[in-house]
Amino acid sequence: MKEHELFDVIIIGGGPAGLFSAFYSGLREMKTKIIEYQPKLGGKMHVYPDKMIWDVGGVTPIPVGELIERVVKQGLTFQPEVVLNEKVTAIHKNETDIFVIDTASGQKHFTKMIILAVGGGILNPTTLDVKHADKYSDKTLHYSVKSLRHFKNKTVLISGGGNAAIDWALELEPIAKKVYVSYRKDTFKGHEAQVTELLNSSITCCFHTSITRLNGNITDGVIKSVELTDLSTNTVTELTVDDVIINHGYEREAKLLKNSDLDIRLKEDFFIDGNALSESNIAGLYAAGDILKYDGKVHLIVGAFQDAVNAVNRAKQFIEKEAEEFPMVSSHNELLKERSMELMKQINE
Numbered sequence: 059m060k061e062h063e064l065f066d067v068i069i070i071g072g073g074p075a076g077l078f079s080a081f082y083s084g085l086r087e088m089k090t091k092i093i094e095y096q097p098k099l100g101g102k103m104h105v106y107p108d109k110m111i112w113d114v115g116g117v118t119p120i121p122v123g124e125l126i127e128r129v130v131k132q133g134l135t136f137q138p139e140v141v142l143n144e145k146v147t148a149i150h151k152n153e154t155d156i157f158v159i160d161t162a163s164g165q166k167h168f169t170k171m172i173i174l175a176v177g178g179g180i181l182n183p184t185t186l187d188v189k190h191a192d193k194y195s196d197k198t199l200h201y202s203v204k205s206l207r208h209f210k211n212k213t214v215l216i217s218g219g220g221n222a223a224i225d226w227a228l229e230l231e232p233i234a235k236k237v238y239v240s241y242r243k244d245t246f247k248g249h250e251a252q253v254t255e256l257l258n259s260s261i262t263c264c265f266h267t268s269i270t271r272l273n274g275n276i277t278d279g280v281i282k283s284v285e286l287t288d289l290s291t292n293t294v295t296e297l298t299v300d301d302v303i304i305n306h307g308y309e310r311e312a313k314l315l316k317n318s319d320l321d322i323r324l325k326e327d328f329f330i331d332g333n334a335l336s337e338s339n340i341a342g343l344y345a346a347g348d349i350l351k352y353d354g355k356v357h358l359i360v361g362a363f364q365d366a367v368n369a370v371n372r373a374k375q376f377i378e379k380e381a382e383e384f385p386m387v388s389s390h391n392e393l394l395k396e397r398s399m400e401l402m403k404q405i406n407e
């Protein structure tokens with residue numbers, strides 16, 4: 059990285075919103091950089107790589123892991139500079155009206171415009187608060203499902219009552235030997251159709267219960283059984299299990315916008331209170347994806363893609379007042395024209 063190198067756009071966050079912003083920013087010939095906290099690009103999709111995804115327009119069902127590969131490849135089409143393992147801690151403007159981005163390692167990055175694509179911020183799963191839980195973590199106690207195969211023919215207990223818990227229970231039902239779901243309330247809070255499917259399945263739902271103890275071998279991290287306490291009667295049941303999955307939500311690290319001395323208008327104390335053109339109240343600062351809220355917002359990957367296109371088009375006009383207002387189509391880009399010809403040649407050979 060060249061010190062003080064000035065970029066047209068720096069995108070903070072390398073999830074679907076950030077990656078599609080990078081693609082589109084390259085298409086509109088802007089000098090672009092992505093800064094991502096994780097060691098790899100792809101964002102929150104890494105939480106559910108084995109899930110089949112159905113609701114991305116034009117993409118027939120594929121495992122999310124495959125979608126990650128495609129989204130990353132597309133995001134890197136115009137070779138943006140990519141900085142991984144770097145947490146952005148604050149953004150501000152210097153005396154020449156350039157944005158300065160501070161990172162946890164002490165680096166400073168300079169840009170004319172920012173696209174904020176930090177999703178829900180840096181997400182840390184809410185951990186299970188019982189003795190020795192940390193000793194089993196990542197072995198037989200999981201906070202995300204990295205591989206469905208791990209659970210083949212296993213007895214699995216999922217703790218939680220939201221969409222993620224229900225999704226995983228249904229995905230694991232045909233693979234695992236037996237699936238239990240423990241939830242501290244009487245009714246699930248997931249999508250109606252999913253809840254109905256769960257209640258009609260072979261999965262055993264233990265309502266009004268909570269995990270109060272893990273029994274097993276802490277040296278090897280192997281859980282053998284779990285104590286479930288009924289919260290209304292205090293009765294304890296011991297359940298023999300191989301694996302436990304915890305879906306108790308996330309605690310998010312959301313200091314970035316608060317540490318920044320720009321007066322960014324927020325919604326619900328965290329989200330960018332913006333508009334459907336991906337603008338924030340700060341000139342030159344745009345947002346895309348889960349971090350952005352406005353009326354009519356679609357909180358899905360496809361919504362993140364639309365935000366990205368709007369953010370880039372606004373950004374382009376911000377530095378080049380005479381630039382086209384409306385999105386250009388990919389066939390107008392000279393580099394993509396060349397690549398399309400190469401691809402057509404390969405198809406016809």
Ligand SMILES: Cc1cc2nc3c(=O)[nH]c(=O)nc-3n(C[C@H](O)[C@H](O)[C@H](O)COP(=O)(O)OP(=O)(O)OC[C@H]3O[C@@H](n4cnc5c(N)ncnc54)[C@H](O)[C@@H]3O)c2cc1C
Nearest residue numbers: 071073074075095101102145146176177179347348358359
């Ligand atoms: C279990 C589950 C299942 C889902 N299923 C679907 C589905 O079927 N279909 C669908 O459309 N959507 C689904 N979603 C939602 C979808 O994943 C999100 O809408 C999408 O990932 C949002 O993209 P994003 O780029 O805005 O944010 P993210 O994917 O969250 O990416 C944000 C990135 O910013 C980085 N970041 C955050 N803070 C900083 C910082 N300070 N410095 C540097 N980097 C930072 C993060 O590390 C992260 O990589 C699902 C979500 C979950 C959790």
